[in-house]
Amino acid sequence: MKGKTLLMAAWGVIFAAGILFASDKDATVPSEPAQEAAAAKEYESFGDTKIVIMEAVKDMFSHNSHVVTAGISCESCHPSLFERKRGAGKAKGDYNHTSFDAGKYCGACHDGDAAFSTTGQQSCKVCHGSDMQQPEIIVFNRPVKGVVFDHKGHVDMGLNCASCHDKEFEMRIGAAEETAHKFHMQAMYRGQYCGVCHNGNIAFAANTRCTTCHIGIKGVEKMLKKKNGDFEKKG
Ligand code: HEC
Ligand code: HEC
Ligand code: HEC
Ligand code: HEC
Ligand code: HEC
Ligand code: HEC
Known part of the structure; x- marks a missing residue:
């Protein structure tokens, strides 16, 4: 290495x-x-x-494209926008789009003026490699089957993307389930994963109302049927 x-x-x-x-x-x-x-x-x-x-400091940022191709000097970014230390920005805790919108970090240039913006729907892919379409409903099946997470519902409540990404959850369905041995109730009671909010303070506690999250295989089938029904009625 x-x-x-x-x-x-x-x-x-x-x-x-x-x-x-x-x-x-x-x-x-x-x-x-x-x-x-x-x-x-x-x-x-x-x-x-x-x-x-x-x-490639991280896949999405390339010194070559900025320094060589775009001809930007080191001093434009170091040390005012970024320390010369990989991960330093992330360690500050505000390395996110709220800061970019306020002109910090990548947002100092990626504002649709000096460089392409971080808000244009077409632009997501250039940095993230995906169009960042947020899922509507996620169903977890590991370690136990049939746990529902209404992604759209949570965003519509007014939660920030940064409240969950990328601290507690990666932006990739299946990521948490890959380490299913860590994705359990004890972790949530300790304030990880869903437990960041489901602690009886920000949202109902994870040790109550089990069946609100655990709708089971039958519940998932019913939910999907209902969704498809709605969809057919509309279309
Ligand atoms: C467009 C902005 C930008 C420019 C221009 C730039 N850098 Fe960086 N540099 C970054 C970012 C972003 C990081 C990662 C910082 C972080 O993760 O918080 C970084 C990290 C580094 C690191 C640490 C790398 C590591 O692996 O720990 C070094 C060394 C560095 N830059 C040197 C330079 C030098 C030398 C130049 C000029 C030739 C330069 N940079 C120009 C944005 C820039
Ligand atoms: C100029 C590059 C750039 C563009 C364009 C961009 N992003 Fe990001 N985005 C980032 C960086 C950098 C981070 C922080 C990554 C990290 O923490 O390692 C980030 C983080 C995120 C996060 C995590 C939480 C947050 O609010 O920061 C989400 C969600 C996100 N981006 C969505 C999007 C969407 C949706 C688009 C398109 C509308 C988009 N991004 C366009 C660079 C970009
Ligand atoms: C000092 C200004 C500046 C900063 C800060 C900056 N960029 Fe850029 N970036 C540019 C310019 C200029 C271009 C090329 C012109 C364009 O495409 O709009 C560019 C191009 C890019 C590209 C397309 C080229 C490629 O590498 O594929 C990506 C992706 C990108 N930037 C990501 C980032 C990310 C992520 C950050 C923050 C970590 C960042 N940039 C910070 C100015 C900047
Ligand atoms: C309340 C928490 C929460 C909020 C807020 C949230 N997400 Fe997510 N998101 C998740 C979880 C959980 C996953 C699935 C992660 C896993 O399976 O490990 C996910 C996955 C994703 C994925 C991956 C989709 C796929 O097909 O792999 C994208 C893209 C995404 N979110 C974008 C967003 C964007 C954009 C926002 C803000 C508008 C946002 N998220 C806000 C919790 C959240
Ligand atoms: C960033 C905070 C946050 C995180 C993280 C979070 N939630 Fe929530 N959740 C809320 C809030 C706020 C409510 C609404 C208030 C309430 O019902 O107590 C809610 C409501 C719910 C509801 C009931 C409403 C509905 O959508 O049906 C379920 C079920 C739920 N969350 C499941 C989850 C699951 C599963 C996870 C983890 C994958 C999770 N939540 C992670 C904040 C969060
Ligand atoms: C806020 C949502 C939420 C609530 C409330 C909730 N759970 Fe969970 N539970 C999850 C998630 C997410 C997982 C991990 C994903 C999976 O197993 O599909 C999980 C996993 C589990 C597991 C398997 C892992 C482990 O910890 O052994 C059991 C058993 C479990 N829950 C029981 C319960 C019981 C009993 C209750 C009520 C006292 C409850 N859960 C309340 C979201 C919740």
Whole structure:
């Protein structure tokens, strides 16, 4: 793992040096792997110095497309918008669309002016790789069958996407069930998953009204039938 990261960093140096300093005769590319690694740590400023471009901080953000393709300087983002530390933004707790809308982080440029916006329905895919269509109803079947979560209902109550994503729930149906051994009532009573709110304070407690969430296999069948019925009536 570490070797691979270093190798990628090394390629970053070569790539960056090649593209940005093609005409800079003083630019040298270290030849020994050990030298490259040592040198990579120093190459952090932009200007007349060589730079390291760390590729793909997270899938959705690429230094290459911003620094090389769009020609943005390091100082436009570091340190005012982002620390030079992977995950630093996320650790602050407000790395979300509410902040982007207020012009922070990615939203400093992705406002539909300096760069494409974070609100255009067509844009979601460019960053997230999916059109981010929110599901209406989710039925959990692991570890027990027939637990219903009305996704649309919860959003319509006025809850923020960030109240659930990506802290307690990934934006991917089936993610929590992949670790079904952790997705249990004890966790909810401790305030995880649905228990963030279903604690008797924000919403009814998870140790009450079992059948409101656990509608069972029959309940799910009935719900789907009813939904299809409604749908047919409309169409
Ligand atoms: C368009 C904005 C932007 C520009 C321009 C930019 N960066 Fe970054 N950089 C980021 C983001 C976003 C992160 C991740 C921060 C986070 O996760 O909180 C990051 C992280 C880093 C990291 C940490 C990487 C890691 O794996 O821990 C380094 C080093 C870095 N940048 C160096 C640079 C250098 C050198 C330049 C100029 C060549 C540059 N950056 C230009 C946005 C930018
Ligand atoms: C410029 C890139 C960008 C675009 C465009 C974008 N997002 Fe995001 N989105 C992000 C980043 C960055 C995060 C924070 C990811 C993280 O926490 O690691 C995020 C997080 C989210 C979250 C989690 C909670 C929150 O409010 O932050 C949701 C939901 C979301 N995006 C939905 C959307 C939808 C829907 C669209 C299209 C209308 C969209 N995004 C367009 C970059 C983008
Ligand atoms: C300093 C301004 C600036 C910041 C901050 C910034 N971007 Fe960008 N971004 C741009 C520009 C300019 C482009 C290219 C022009 C365009 O497509 O509108 C771009 C293009 C992109 C693209 C399309 C190219 C590609 O890589 O596929 C993605 C995705 C993207 N940005 C994601 C992000 C995310 C995620 C963040 C926050 C972590 C972010 N950007 C922060 C200015 C910025
Ligand atoms: C009350 C909690 C909650 C809120 C609020 C919420 N979600 Fe979700 N969302 C979930 C859960 C739970 C899942 C399923 C996760 C799992 O199976 O592990 C999910 C899954 C998703 C998925 C994945 C769909 C798929 O087909 O895989 C998307 C996209 C999504 N949410 C978008 C949004 C958006 C956009 C918002 C804000 C408008 C939002 N969510 C608000 C709880 C929430
Ligand atoms: C961000 C807070 C939040 C999270 C997380 C959350 N809920 Fe809720 N939920 C609420 C609120 C608020 C209500 C309405 C108030 C009440 O009924 O006490 C509600 C109501 C409900 C209801 C009754 C109304 C309806 O939609 O039928 C069910 C069932 C329910 N939630 C299931 C779940 C399940 C299952 C999860 C986890 C997958 C979950 N909720 C996660 C806040 C949340
Ligand atoms: C707010 C919604 C909600 C309420 C209320 C709720 N549960 Fe659950 N329950 C879940 C979710 C979500 C899971 C995990 C997904 C799955 O098993 O399909 C789960 C899983 C379980 C499991 C299997 C995992 C484990 O903890 O052993 C049992 C058993 C269970 N619930 C019993 C109950 C009982 C008994 C009650 C009432 C005292 C109750 N639940 C109330 C949402 C709820």
